[in-house]
Amino acid sequence: LCCECGQPHPLLDNHLYNFQDEVDDELICHICLQPLLQPMDTPCGHTYCFKCLENFMQEYNFCPMDRKKLSFQQCHKSSLLVRNLLDKLIVLCPFKAECQQTMQRCELEAHLHNRCPGFKKYKSELQRKKNPISKGKEDPPAKGEASTPRDPEVPSGGSSLVAESSGAAVVSLGTAEPGLVNPAFEETEEGESLVQKTSLVAETTTIEIHREDPEEELGMRIVGGKDTPLGNIVVQEVLRDSVIAADGRIAPGDHILEVNGVNISSVTHCQAVSFLRQPGPVLHLVLLQEKGFSSKAAQQECSPTPREVIHVTLVKRDRSEPLGIKLIRKTDEAGIFILDLLEGGLAAKNGKLSRNDRVLSINGQDLRQGTPEAAAQIIQTTESRVNFVILRQPGVQLGEPVEDGSTSNSSSSSNGGSPVHHRRRPDQNHYRRKSNYQKKTVAIKKEPKESLGITIGGGRDNKNKLPIYVTSVQPIGCLFRDGRIKRGDVLLSINGIDLTHLNYYEAVSALKSNAASHSVTLKALEILSLNSPEPSLDIREQGFSWSPLWITWLGLPSYLHFCQDIVLSKGNLESWGFSIVGGFEESKGNQPFFIKTIVPGTPAFRDRKLKCGDEIVAVNGVPAIGMSNSELIPMLKEQRNRVTLTVVSWPGSLV
Numbered sequence: 001l002c003c004e005c006g007q008p009h010p011l012l013d014n015h016l017y018n019f020q021d022e023v024d025d026e027l028i029c030h031i032c033l034q035p036l037l038q039p040m041d042t043p044c045g046h047t048y049c050f051k052c053l054e055n056f057m058q059e060y061n062f063c064p065m066d067r068k069k070l071s072f073q074q075c076h077k078s079s080l081l082v083r084n085l086l087d088k089l090i091v092l093c094p095f096k097a098e099c100q101q102t103m104q105r106c107e108l109e110a111h112l113h114n115r116c117p118g119f120k121k122y123k124s125e126l127q128r129k130k131n132p133i134s135k136g137k138e139d140p141p142a143k144g145e146a147s148t149p150r151d152p153e154v155p156s157g158g159s160s161l162v163a164e165s166s167g168a169a170v171v172s173l174g175t176a177e178p179g180l181v182n183p184a185f186e187e188t189e190e191g192e193s194l195v196q197k198t199s200l201v202a203e204t205t206t207i208e209i210h211r212e213d214p215e216e217e218l219g220m221r222i223v224g225g226k227d228t229p230l231g232n233i234v235v236q237e238v239l240r241d242s243v244i245a246a247d248g249r250i251a252p253g254d255h256i257l258e259v260n261g262v263n264i265s266s267v268t269h270c271q272a273v274s275f276l277r278q279p280g281p282v283l284h285l286v287l288l289q290e291k292g293f294s295s296k297a298a299q300q301e302c303s304p305t306p307r308e309v310i311h312v313t314l315v316k317r318d319r320s321e322p323l324g325i326k327l328i329r330k331t332d333e334a335g336i337f338i339l340d341l342l343e344g345g346l347a348a349k350n351g352k353l354s355r356n357d358r359v360l361s362i363n364g365q366d367l368r369q370g371t372p373e374a375a376a377q378i379i380q381t382t383e384s385r386v387n388f389v390i391l392r393q394p395g396v397q398l399g400e401p402v403e404d405g406s407t408s409n410s411s412s413s414s415n416g417g418s419p420v421h422h423r424r425r426p427d428q429n430h431y432r433r434k435s436n437y438q439k440k441t442v443a444i445k446k447e448p449k450e451s452l453g454i455t456i457g458g459g460r461d462n463k464n465k466l467p468i469y470v471t472s473v474q475p476i477g478c479l480f481r482d483g484r485i486k487r488g489d490v491l492l493s494i495n496g497i498d499l500t501h502l503n504y505y506e507a508v509s510a511l512k513s514n515a516a517s518h519s520v521t522l523k524a525l526e527i528l529s530l531n532s533p534e535p536s537l538d539i540r541e542q543g544f545s546w547s548p549l550w551i552t553w554l555g556l557p558s559y560l561h562f563c564q565d566i567v568l569s570k571g572n573l574e575s576w577g578f579s580i581v582g583g584f585e586e587s588k589g590n591q592p593f594f595i596k597t598i599v600p601g602t603p604a605f606r607d608r609k610l611k612c613g614d615e616i617v618a619v620n621g622v623p624a625i626g627m628s629n630s631e632l633i634p635m636l637k638e639q640r641n642r643v644t645l646t647v648v649s650w651p652g653s654l655v
Helices: 050-057 080-087 105-114 117-130 243-248 267-274 347-350 371-381 478-482 504-515 602-605 629-638
Strands: 039-040 047-049 090-092 103-104 162-165 199-210 221-226 234-238 257-259 280-292 309-317 325-331 334-343 358-362 385-392 435-445 454-459 466-472 491-494 519-529 562-568 580-581 594-598 613-621 642-648
Touching: 039 050, 039 080, 047 050, 080 105, 090 105, 103 105, 199 243, 221 267, 257 267, 267 519, 309 347, 325 371, 358 371, 454 504, 491 504, 562 602, 580 629, 613 629
Parallel strands: none
Antiparallel strands: 039 047, 090 103, 162 199, 162 325, 199 280, 221 234, 234 257, 257 280, 309 385, 325 334, 334 358, 358 385, 435 519, 454 466, 466 491, 491 519, 562 642, 580 594, 594 613, 613 642
């Protein structure tokens, strides 16, 4: 059998595939009459498989369709769009007896080598025939996914969840209504068959990071915190050649739940930075790591423990009002469980539902063996009263109901359960941007040879396209003596020369040339915190390469934002692969939209440009400001195969 397509064919012939649906005639090679493989375009406008055309041209010198004169050298690869469309065609696993999986054509080879029980069995039998001595021995374990180097071995104590989303909300398939929604999932006509594919596998994992130098920085950037719409602390980037990179088990998109036994799922961004910057030879982390989509059905229910049955009724003002419940199903226990109650949602305001509650039924429909998708559809179609029957472990305490919802973003802990934490009353500025700024003009007289005495960072050539900011004020220059320019200030101009659009070296040159004069006028922005700063954060920063915290950048005025367009493309049966949080709420006003989750194996993940913590400014040119979550998500779902996201990307805080 061919190791790429899993079917028998001559070595030099095209691979063979079993396609799930009839393929459009425009994507068919008219030599082999199969969907195109390695498509090649002719000057006369026809397209054939590379091998088909190559074999044909060895005997003939004309195009098979219109018989115009042709040589193979005149032909060229088809466009990337055509190749992507072909790669995304859905195929069936060739080992039907042992595996009923479907996947994109480009994913079949990885599926065969990493996940297919039929191909594993075939290889084992082949090995036994080659090496009869090994008969009777156990087969070696299947290798982990080659395309997912981030998957760690889950230690004892880690729990595996099949979560529909660890983003802000949960999707309802086949509807654009905002009852439980998330653009990581796509509305499709094949809704029924897709239900088995649209659950996310997420695992909580405990990791120990060892440092030879206890003061050495970990080498990752983080975003989020309870004082931002993201809620959780999320890894944005792992720096190359760092302690974290050498360990290899932490990847962008991982949610950090605990640091050295301290739950950081409900702390501010600054507090999380402080915990992660604590020196020490060993760092214990509990992470929630998403593994991608799963089509596994719920497992057999475990032995029941004594629990109490509770009836809860939520009343929607209209059919489209979100309940604000994040639902999951576990791999080790059948049914649906509440993972989180979203801040400001109807369920959080009601206060009677809690994390880890198991949903037995909704509006009389039995969900003991149900899925989050089925629950979402029931909720979506309900006009007003949504009646829950839930099962709760004894001894679980409910937090007090709060008027503006709950601050609840934690996921499962490392002990294998999904514990309920007490909900806290939100701060007055919860989820608002906690920074503002003030402009200042600094005019000083100086000796021509006296330096300014500052170092700078940023520049529009930086990968994040940052404005120029002060990284240090040295005690030898005139600005230290003056005292008004501080570390972290954003420099706008010097002696009337605009610095906001310059790259790093242009800014250095402008500062040096103007520092040679007798007088210097600097215009700058100072970012002010609305709440008292972390008292010892500066101390903890000693020994680190200083840069502003991620939350600081969120306070900059929009004219200093550098927007970039990211274009995503997908097939009809694919999801975009990201979730969002934020948007307009009556109690909080306008909040920015942020990317919270990027799902492995999806278009957003493969594109590599979109990052957790990116702010969405517009969708297909339509500004997102002023929109609610329930307005933006249907707009994203309407984009069937292509969407342009205008985003602002700020670097996460370095720890």
